[in-house]
Amino acid sequence: xxxxxxxxxxxxxxxxxxxxxxxxxxxxxxxxxxxxxxxxxxxxxxxxxxxxxxxxxxxxxxxxxxxxxxxxxxxxxxxxxxxxxxxxxxxxxxxxxxxxxxxxxxxxxxxxxxxxxxxxxxxxxxxxxxxxxxxxxxxxxxxxxxxxxxxxxxxxxxxxxxxxxxxxxxxxxxxxxxxxxxxxxxxxxxxxxxxxxxxxxxxxxxxxxxxxxxxxxxxxxxxxxxxxxxxxxxxxxxxxxxxxxxxxxxxxxxxxxxxxxxxxxxxxxxxxxxxxxxxxxxxxxxxxxxxxxxxxxxxxxxxxxxxxxxxxxxxxxxxxxxxxxxxxxxxxxxxxxxxxxxxxxxxxxxxxxxxxxxxxxxxxxxxxxxxxxxxxxxxxxxxxxxxxxxxxxxxxxxxxxxxxxxxxxxxxxxx
Amino acid sequence: xxxxxxxxxxxxxxxxxxxxxxxxxxxxxxxxxxxxxxxxxxxxxxxxxxxxxxxxxxxxxxxxxxxxxxxxxxxxxxxxxxxxxxxxxxxxxxxxxxxxxxxxxxxxxxxxxxxxxxxxxxxxxxxxxxxxxxxxxxxxxxxxxxxxxxxxxxxxxxxxxxxxxxxxxxxxxxxxxxxxxxxxxxxxxxxxxxxxxxxxxxxxxxxxxxxxxxxxxxxxxxxxxxxxxxxxxxxxxxxxxxxxxxxxxxxxxxxxxxxxxxxxxxxxxxxxxxxxxxxxxxxxxxxxxxxxxxxxxxxxxxxxxxxxxxxxxxxxxxxxxxxxxxxxxxxxxxxxxxxxxxxxxxxxxxxxxxxxxxxxxxxxxxxxxxxxxxxxxxxxxxxxxxxxxxxxxxxxxxxxxxxxxxxxxxxxxxx
Numbered sequence: 015x016x017x018x019x020x021x022x023x024x025x026x027x028x029x030x031x032x033x034x035x036x037x038x039x040x041x042x043x044x045x046x047x048x049x050x051x052x053x054x055x056x057x058x059x060x061x062x063x064x065x066x067x068x069x070x071x072x073x074x075x076x077x078x079x080x081x082x083x084x085x086x087x088x089x090x091x092x093x094x095x096x097x098x099x100x101x102x103x104x105x106x107x108x109x110x111x112x113x114x115x116x117x118x119x120x121x122x123x124x125x126x127x128x129x130x131x132x133x134x135x136x137x138x139x140x141x142x143x144x145x146x147x148x149x150x151x152x153x154x155x156x157x158x159x160x161x162x163x164x165x166x167x168x169x170x171x172x173x174x175x176x177x178x179x180x181x182x183x184x185x186x187x188x189x190x191x192x193x194x195x196x197x198x199x200x201x202x203x204x205x206x207x208x209x210x211x212x213x214x215x216x217x218x219x220x221x222x223x224x225x226x227x228x229x230x231x232x233x234x235x236x237x238x239x240x241x242x243x244x245x246x247x248x249x250x251x252x253x254x255x256x257x258x259x260x261x262x263x264x265x266x267x268x269x270x271x272x273x274x275x276x277x278x279x280x281x282x283x284x285x286x287x288x289x290x291x292x293x294x295x296x297x298x299x300x301x302x303x304x305x306x307x308x309x310x311x312x313x314x315x316x317x318x319x320x321x322x323x324x325x326x327x328x329x330x331x332x333x334x335x336x337x338x339x340x341x342x343x344x345x346x347x348x349x350x351x352x353x354x355x356x357x358x359x360x361x362x363x364x365x366x367x368x369x370x371x372x373x374x375x376x377x378x379x380x381x382x383x384x385x386x387x388x389x390x391x392x393x394x395x396x397x398x399x400x401x402x403x404x405x406x407x408x409x410x411x412x413x414x415x416x417x418x419x420x421x422x423x424x425x426x427x428x429x
Numbered sequence: 430x431x432x433x434x435x436x437x438x439x440x441x442x443x444x445x446x447x448x449x450x451x452x453x454x455x456x457x458x459x460x461x462x463x464x465x466x467x468x469x470x471x472x473x474x475x476x477x478x479x480x481x482x483x484x485x486x487x488x489x490x491x492x493x494x495x496x497x498x499x500x501x502x503x504x505x506x507x508x509x510x511x512x513x514x515x516x517x518x519x520x521x522x523x524x525x526x527x528x529x530x531x532x533x534x535x536x537x538x539x540x541x542x543x544x545x546x547x548x549x550x551x552x553x554x555x556x557x558x559x560x561x562x563x564x565x566x567x568x569x570x571x572x573x574x575x576x577x578x579x580x581x582x583x584x585x586x587x588x589x590x591x592x593x594x595x596x597x598x599x600x601x602x603x604x605x606x607x608x609x610x611x612x613x614x615x616x617x618x619x620x621x622x623x624x625x626x627x628x629x630x631x632x633x634x635x636x637x638x639x640x641x642x643x644x645x646x647x648x649x650x651x652x653x654x655x656x657x658x659x660x661x662x663x664x665x666x667x668x669x670x671x672x673x674x675x676x677x678x679x680x681x682x683x684x685x686x687x688x689x690x691x692x693x694x695x696x697x698x699x700x701x702x703x704x705x706x707x708x709x710x711x712x713x714x715x716x717x718x719x720x721x722x723x724x725x726x727x728x729x730x731x732x733x734x735x736x737x738x739x740x741x742x743x744x745x746x747x748x749x750x751x752x753x754x755x756x757x758x759x760x761x762x763x764x765x766x767x768x769x770x771x772x773x774x775x776x777x778x779x780x781x782x783x784x785x786x787x788x789x790x791x792x793x794x795x796x797x798x799x800x801x802x803x804x805x806x807x808x809x810x811x812x813x814x815x816x817x818x819x820x821x822x823x824x825x826x827x828x829x830x831x832x833x834x835x836x837x838x839x840x841x842x843x844x
Contacts, residue, residue, distance in 0.1 A: 025642050025651070027465045028610075029456025036470065041444025050442045051477060055468040056462070058640070062466055086624050088640040093723065129622055141761045147621075166643065168823075195443075206542050206562075209501050225473070225503040227440050228581065236440070291734075297720025298713025301734045305712025306822060308788055310736070316744070317734035319706075319716045325731035328773070358743070373723055407721060408583075 015186065016074040017043060019053040020066055022081035022091055023165060026055050035080045035163075035170050042174050046183050047193060048076065057080060063094045073160055078180070081165030083148040085127045095135050095151060095162060103133040109140050109149045116147055138162075141177045145169045152181070159185070192247040195242045198258060200265040201232035201274065201419050207232065208233055211262050221313030222254050231407060231415045264428055267419065274418045279307035281425045289421070291317040292330055292351040292366040295385065300367065300414040316359055320351065330354030330366075343368050343380055348388030348397040356390055363424070364390045367417060369400075371409045385413050387420060430601065431489040432458060434468040435481055435507055437496035441470050450495045450578075450585050457589050461489065461598050462608060473497060478509045486513075490573055491597070496580030500542045510550050510566060510577060518548040524555050525566045530560055553577075556592045560584045567596070574600070607662040608655045613673060615680040616689065616834055623648055624690040626677050637669050645823060646830045647680075655677035679843055682834065689833045694722035695767060696840045704836070705774030706732040707745055707766040707781040709757065710800065715782065715829040731774050735766065745769030745781075758783050758795055763803030763812040771805055778839070779805045782832060784815075786824045802826050802835060 019039050025031040033055060040050045043046075056066045063082075070077050082091030096103060102278040110132035117124040117365045131147045134140045141150030142160075146169045151162040161178060200208060205228045212218060219237075227234040237254055241247035259266060268277050284288060291301050301317035304310055318329050323342060332350040340346045348368050356364025369385030376382045383402040388395070400416055402409045423429070434454050440446040448470060455465045471481045474689060478497075485492050512520060525547035532539040544773030546562045549555045556565030556576075561584045566577040576593060578585045615623060620643045629635060634652075642649040652669055656662035674681060683692050697704060705727075706716050717734035719725055733744050741747040747765040755761045763783050771779025784800030791797045798817040803810070815831055817824045838844075 022793050023642075024640060025649075026452065027455045027458050027468060029452035029454070031642065031644075032452055035448055037441065037444035038445070040442045044443050049472075051472050052472070052481070053442060053470040057464075057466050059466070066467070084641065084643070085621050086641045087630065088638075109666055122619075122622075125621075125625065127624065166645075168645070204537075206500050206540075207537075209542065210540065215502065223503075225439060226499065226501045227438075227446065228499070229446075230581075232584070234440075293713070295720075296717070297725070297729075298708070298716030298734065301713030302711070302825075305710075305734075305736065306825070308821060310712070314712075315737035316740035317713055319713065319720075319732035319734065321720065321726060321732070322730035325774075329731070360739075378448075405583075406723060409681070409723070410717075 015076055017046050017048050017050045017078070018074045019050055020070060020079045021053070021055045021079065021165075022058065022063060022079065023055070024058045027057055033417065034167055035165065038167065038171055039078055039080070040175060042179055043182075044195070046179060046186060047189050048182065048186065058088055058090060060090050060094055060097075060152050063090065064098050067094065067098045071158065071160070075395045077158070077160045078178075079160075079162045080170055083150075083162065083164045085131055085147065091162060092133075092135065095138070095153075099135060099137045099153065099155070101135045101137040102390045104136050105132050106134045106140050106149070107132075107140065109134060109314065112142055112144070112149070113147045116144075119187060141173045143169055143173065145172055150177070152177070186260060189243060191240055191407075192244045193238060194235060194244070194247040195238045196251055196269060197271060198235040198237070198266045199232060199268040199272075199274075200235065200262065201267055201415065203262065203265045204228075205233045208235070208262060208265070212258065213261065214258040218257055222250065239349075267422055274305040274415060274422065276307050276364065278418050278421050278425075279304060279310060279313065281422065282313035283309065285425060287363060287425065288313050288315065288359075288361040289314065289363040289365060290361040292355035292364070292388075293317065294321060294326070294351070294367060295318050295369040295371045296367050296410050296413050299322060299410050300325045300365075300417055303414055303418070315361070318355055325353060329358070331357070332385070341377075341380070343370055343386060345383055345386050345388075345397040345399065349387035349390070349395045350388075352388030352397075353395055362391060363421070364388075365417060365421065367413060369413060371406045371413075372404055373406060383409055385409075385416075387413070387417050389420060389424070430463050430491055432463050432465045432491040432493070433485045433489040435485060435494045436468070436470045437473065437478060437494065439473045441496075442472055449582055450580065453582065453586055454493055454495070454589060457594055458597075459610070461594060461601060462604050463597065463601065464608070471750070473503055475505050475509055475512075478506065479513050482509065482513045486573065486575070492573070492575045493593075494575075494577045495585055498565075498577065498579045500562065502690060506577060507548075507550070507643055510553070510568075514550060514552045514568065514570070516550045516552040519551050520547050521549045521555050521564070522547075523557065524549060527557055527559070527564070528562045533561075538833075548584050556588045557587065558584055562588055565592070567592070595835055606657060607659050608653060609659070609662040609666050610653045611666055611670065611684060612617070612686060613650045613652070613670065614647060614683040614687075615650065615677065616682055616830065618648065618677070618680045619643075620648050623650070623677055623680070625758060627673065628676065633672055634669060637665065645827065656687045682837055689830060689837065690718040691722050693833050693840075694719060694725060694728070696837060697728035698724065700840060702778060702840065703728050703730065703774075703776040704778040704780060705730065705770045705776040707770035707779070707803075708732060708734050709736060709741070709766070709782060710784040710786045711782050711825050711828050712736060715780075715832055716823050718829055718833070726808060728799065730776070733770055741766060744773070746772070756792075756795065756800055758785055758801060760801050760812040760814065763801035764805070764810045765803075767803030767805045767812075768810055777806060777813060779803075780832060782838065784824075784828060786821045786828075787819055788821060798824055799833075800824075802828070802832050804835060804839070806839075
């Protein structure tokens with residue numbers, strides 16, 4: 015099944031909005047063995063949109079369009095659908111009731127603009143929306159499927175899951191060849207070194223595919239295998255993963271899409287360990303990441319954001335002389351911060367972060383990007399030095415990534 | 430100038446990576462009055478890529494390609510360029526020196542795989558890379574421009590700014606018609622109500638364009654005007670903005686792309702106010718957002734993440750009886766947290782957040798999504814109740830957005 019995703023919106027072309035919808039749709043289609051070969055983004059322009067519909071209609075069996083379904087004048091997708099399929103708009107009672115219900119729930123009065131959302135192209139089956147007022151459209155014609163979904167991610171995702179995926183699954187029918195993927199997430203090793211350590215790839219992969227996807231925090235290895243049944247594919251995948259782990263296992267922190275904070279949260283929970291955090295330059299980002307994981311209260315009770323020196327002294331009991339002698343960004347202060355937060359929190363682990371994120375704050379001997387991460391348990395206290403780059407936000411993220419990896423390796427006993 | 434952006438990579442089609450490059454490029458081109466009409470995403474597949482090159486070559490004057498330039502076997506963009514232009518690879522000494530320098534700087538040994546990055550299509554001018562090892566390619570042929578940039582965002586952005594934008598600016602020459610845009614960011618009012626409040630749009634806009642871009646935190650209004658000179662366009666833009674502000678000004682927190690935390694940071698700095706934060710359920714996200722703003726140390730010295738009850742009692746001096754009587758998620762505890770953090774921090778403002786982010790933690794009378802934001806200055810203490818949705822991460826973000834808007838309205842004296 016040839017599939018194409020069309021995203022509509024000037025805001026995406028001019029860089030004001032990230033195209034998360036195309037990514038989400040692509041991801042969900044993989045689960046039912048539909049692989050998108052191409053996607054496109056088109057401006058809010060009737061001619062451009064209809065041209066793209068024509069072009070995609072000829073080349074594909076499945077076309078999914080998102081965006082441009084809102085109630086205001088700049089949303090033109092619905093009228094493009096009407097023109098392209100040479101159909102007309104008809105009011106759908108069920109959709110109208112849905113729209114009214116949404117307004118009732120929000121305690122707001124409905125007006126004409128909103129009621130117009132119930133006008134649906136005659137050729138289409140409306141896809142109901144419980145999160146917003148714009149319905150989606152499902153059209154089957156000439157053995158092709160053409161679907162239009164709202165641009166608001168939550169609404170689009172709801173319709174994909176509640177309606178489109180089950181519908182397409184039925185249409186696809188029995189699957190003759192299974193393609194399965196897995197991701198091994200690494201951190202702390204560059205792409206080319208990873209590639210080299212794996213050695214002879216042909217031998218290692220035995221027909222499977224391997225892709226390297228680097229970002230600023232690490233390299234993701236994506237393995238793709240094909241087999242006749244799901245079981246065979248799963249076994250082949252596991253076999254290749256084992257071989258890769260044998261060569262670069264210590265750098266792999268996760269399989270599938272588990273984030274590093276989820277891995278750390280899971281490990282802390284499994285080992286029944288508690289942690290407290292003292293963050294200076296990261297300003298709460300590490301605590302925020304750890305508390306994104308449901309159930310974080312099992313291992314995390316408090317964090318101190320000691321952005322200035324007063325709170326380092328008053329709350330964390332860092333010595334004034336240490337601050338004066340070595341400066342706030344130093345190994346010595348990092349250690350005292352970690353010990354301080356562990357003492358007042360009575361946790362197994364105390365972790366601290368102090369550094370210079372930029373753009374200002376550098377001194378002659380301390381550049382932007384300099385970071386110390388302090389770490390202590392009931393036996394020892396240490397601090398590790400890092401030098402990251404120039405960008406404030408990226409530095410905050412690289413620092414927290416390094417801190418999380420430090421916790422992971424500590425728990426697993428990896429050097 | 431017809432421009433098209435091609436992003437290459439399976440990872441984008443299957444939803445593992447967001448297409449931030451196409452957005453960044455589109456955004457930068459707007460500054461030099463080049464408007465992208467269409468963009469596409471293509472799989473890591475030679476045939477698909479070359480087909481897309483052909484298709485775009487016929488329809489456009491400027492084609493910008495990103496991705497697939499890495500050193501590993503799954504990066505095929507360079508060989509597609511060679512085939513499409515019927516050219517060959519030649520070693521470029523300058524690029525080779527750049528690659529060697531990068532390895533020296535990182536203290537790593539260079540090998541054959543990395544040296545291959547210096548092979549450049551003969552038809553192209555290499556675009557030098559100081560952040561990574563893959564050079565970009567700039568090709569001019571038949572009065573068309575074809576550019577290939579690496580997929581790593583920082584490297585792509587560096588080449589856009591240091592090389593491509595100046596080069597294209599020169600090529601575009603004198604601009605005959607100026608198109609300018611601005612964004613008015615609103616929060617706390619739904620799209621259809623905003624639309625209604627603006628009244629007769631034709632009269633209001635007088636030929637300009639207005640787009641409504643809603644997301645879960647608010648609605649962005651993008652105004653686009655066209656005029657013969659930059660000054661005329663600017664004046665027209667300001668005139669329309671004034672009219673819009675007259676109708677819905679209290680909901681507008683920002684012009685241009687300033688985020689709400691940047692607005693709040695700027696206001697706190699301008700008024701020389703200081704703030705301290707006590708976060709429970711948001712786990713440090715608000716402190717993180719406020720410290721993303723350079724210069725945050727002027728108004729922010731500390732934050733307490735009191736995720737559990739012990740830290741609320743020990744550090745913030747919340748009364749044990751209050752916790753027992755009303756529960757941690759209550760107006761009373763929110764007020765005591767705000768007062769507590771303000772007392773120990775000696776700031777002008779104390780702000781606290783306590784709530785239930787989900788998926789667990791709800792009780793019979795307190796649902797997931799319930800949040801209290803406490804607020805105090807030297808005169809009064811209050812707490813405001815909110816009920817958000819079911820999603821943990823979205824709840825954290827909506828809560829911090831509401832807290833920031835509360836601070837903004839307090840400083841500006843908006844009811």
